[in-house]
Amino acid sequence: MAWKQNIIEDFKQLVSFDSISFHERKSADWLFARLKSMGFSVEEDQAGSHYGGDTGNIFAVLDGELDGDPVIFCAHMDVVEPGSGKKSVLEKDGTIHSAGDTVLGADDISGILEILYGVQLVLDSGKPHKKIEILFTIGEELYVKGSDVFDYSKVTAKQAYVLDLSGAVGTAARRAPSIISVRAEIKGKAAHAGFEPERGIHAIAVAAEAVTRLSMGHVDEDTTFNIGTINGGTATNIVPDSCVVTGEIRSYDHSKALEYVKNTEKIFAEEADKAGATAEVTHQVHLVAYETPVESRTVKDFLKACEKTRLPGTLTETFGGSDNNSFAKHGIEGLVLSCGMYQAHSTNEYTKIKDLYDGAELIRTLIEL
Structure with a gap:
């Protein structure tokens, strides 16, 4: 299918952008235009001004035809050092890794693209869908600075899925410190x-x-x-x-x-x-620590979507932080989903094409539940 080749090409392009924390301008401009082309109403806040940065958080809303409760999907635009001049290498076995002198940026480009393509698959199907909200944040790698200053009064969703966990798609962390x-x-x-x-x-x-x-x-x-x-x-x-x-x-x-x-x-x-x-x-x-209950709707929907897409549906915990800590602090129930990044924060970082495909299918299914 064409989308499977397109997600690879988009991954290569986003990787090529320098997007160090508080300097995510190129990625934000690309995402702003992409979301607009998909029919979202899009706005950029002033989060960067709090930290002397050049970029704000990107918040996008796509109204739906169905009355079901909306969900919000989130991933961060920044990458850690060494993250300037990134180059990706695609191997025949479907592994994508960095050229070796920088991080790859799968943390969190994989999550970004799985969200975009999951939504695009819903739109391409022509099926009616519920309202969709997306937040792409700045400065996540520096203790979630972007999401910490975001205006959550804009969010109507009560369920959040943050794509920012290492490992193969199909695992979710429901607790963080x-x-x-x-x-x-x-x-x-x-x-x-x-x-x-x-x-x-x-x-x-x-x-x-x-x-x-x-x-x-x-x-x-x-x-x-x-x-x-x-x-x-x-x-x-x-x-x-x-x-x-x-x-x-x-x-x-x-x-x-x-x-x-x-x-x-x-x-x-x-x-x-x-x-x-x-x-x-x-x-x-x-x-601030949070724990999303096993019996919560967010967990149940994740497990149901994994069953439909034949993914493991594994629940775990993480001892790292993410933008989901910010959602939890503002009363939005969430999970951190694995998105196929491996050995993140190192020059050995890599992802797999299969994870990009699986992640997009999982997001589509979560929207269609």
């Missing part, structure tokens, strides 16, 4: 390390004592904690008067994540007090 970054700044006192070290207050030593008291890795069944960076001092012959420690907490239970923040604050304060130093611990909540 809170992600909170923490930063501790310790202030000590500088002194000459050779002549009078006892007059100093060693900020790095204070940080080290605090870090050794923190549990890291899988700290419980729902939660991970990691200290990722420690920076301090100015020279080897000076007792360091400052040190900055940064880390991250992830948990399927938001209240637990906040408790680990409080514990971190307590430990750093105690160690600083012992040494006569000060510690300021701050945190930023990037994402």
Whole structure:
């Protein structure tokens, strides 16, 4: 069928666009025109202005002839570094991979095109359909910055399908964690390390004592904690008067994540007090955990669509964030669907033609339910 060749050609074209976070202009222009040609009403918001970017989120609506409840489909336009000058290579076995010096961009070009072609298959069939909403976001790779500032009053759908999960089409994640970054700044006192070290207050030593008291890795069944960076001092012959420690907490239970923040604050304060130093611990909540119930309509519709398209219909969870965290925060029930991206965020990233085909068929079926 012609569409199967067209989706490959469109994949190659979108891959060729540079679309680093907050610089998704070429992809957005292409998608805006494409959606308009399909009959959608399309608008671009001012999300980019919040972050000094050149692009906004693309929101599109296609009214339908049926009165069924609308759904919203979502994928993100940005890619991670190294993502400039991307080139795709199509192998005879149907694998598409990068040329090797950049990511491929299947994260999330695969999801974008599966949405577009799923809708196009519905339109080509001539069958009446319910209202369709689409959101293509910016800055997802930087803690869902685009969807975080989107105006959800525009959305009428109560069900969301976000195409942004690794693996073969037919799997959906219904649970994702809170992600909170923490930063501790310790202030000590500088002194000459050779002549009078006892007059100093060693900020790095204070940080080290605090870090050794923190549990890291899988700290419980729902939660991970990691200290990722420690920076301090100015020279080897000076007792360091400052040190900055940064880390991250992830948990399927938001209240637990906040408790680990409080514990971190307590430990750093105690160690600083012992040494006569000060510690300021701050945190930023990037994402809030959610869980979509197995008995929800969104899950039931996904399983029904997978059965119709002979896909596995596997339910799982993810320990990464996505735009679905934003939907959940605004009361929209959703799932994150696998869209055939593999080894994402690496120069070994690839996808498979079969996944593009399967993903489009799955979206068509979800619309037609």
